[in-house]
Amino acid sequence: MELDATFWAFVALLIFFAIVIALKVPGMVAKAMDARIAKIADELAEARKLREDAQALLDEYEARRKAAEGEAEAIVAAAHEEAERLTAEAKASLEEMVARRTRAVEDKIAQAEAQALTEVRARSTDVAVEAARLLLAEKVQEDGGTLVDESIKDIAARLN
Numbered sequence: 001m002e003l004d005a006t007f008w009a010f011v012a013l014l015i016f017f018a019i020v021i022a023l024k025v026p027g028m029v030a031k032a033m034d035a036r037i038a039k040i041a042d043e044l045a046e047a048r049k050l051r052e053d054a055q056a057l058l059d060e061y062e063a064r065r066k067a068a069e070g071e072a073e074a075i076v077a078a079a080h081e082e083a084e085r086l087t088a089e090a091k092a093s094l095e096e097m098v099a100r101r102t103r104a105v106e107d108k109i110a111q112a113e114a115q116a117l118t119e120v121r122a123r124s125t126d127v128a129v130e131a132a133r134l135l136l137a138e139k140v141q142e143d144g145g146t147l148v149d150e151s152i153k154d155i156a157a158r159l160n
Contacts, residue, residue, distance in 0.1 A: 140147065
């Protein structure tokens with residue numbers, strides 16, 4: 001009889017099953033599954049407890065929400081009263097601010113008028129000085145030589 005690959009594969013399969021049974025693998029698998037089942041049961045119990053706690057919290061928050069709604073209505077009423085009071089104050093403040101700004105603008109206009117007057121006077125002075133300079137320059141051109149001679153004589157007299 002000739003031993004082919006199928007025979008040896010069958011022998012290897014039998015050896016594999018013998019090793020698996022010898023090492024008690026099915027028992028280990030059963031033990032792992034039992035541990036997993038116990039863990040899942042514990043998680044279910046914990047989930048049930050968490051659900052009960054969540055329901056209690058939901059009931060508590062519902063009661064708080066109702067109380068908060070009543071409180072919110074009171075706050076809204078107080079806010080309306082405060083808004084009316086602030087509106088009246090703002091109106092009075094606005095009228096005062098308008099009056100204050102009007103006075104400030106009038107003061108600025110007065111300052112601008114005074115500054116314009118000062119600038120006109122300064123400009124007039126500059127124009128007068130320039131006109132005098134032009135007249136003197138013209139006079140110096142006409143009588144320049146005479147003025148220089150007189151100045152030299154005057155300086156010579158003062159030096160002696």
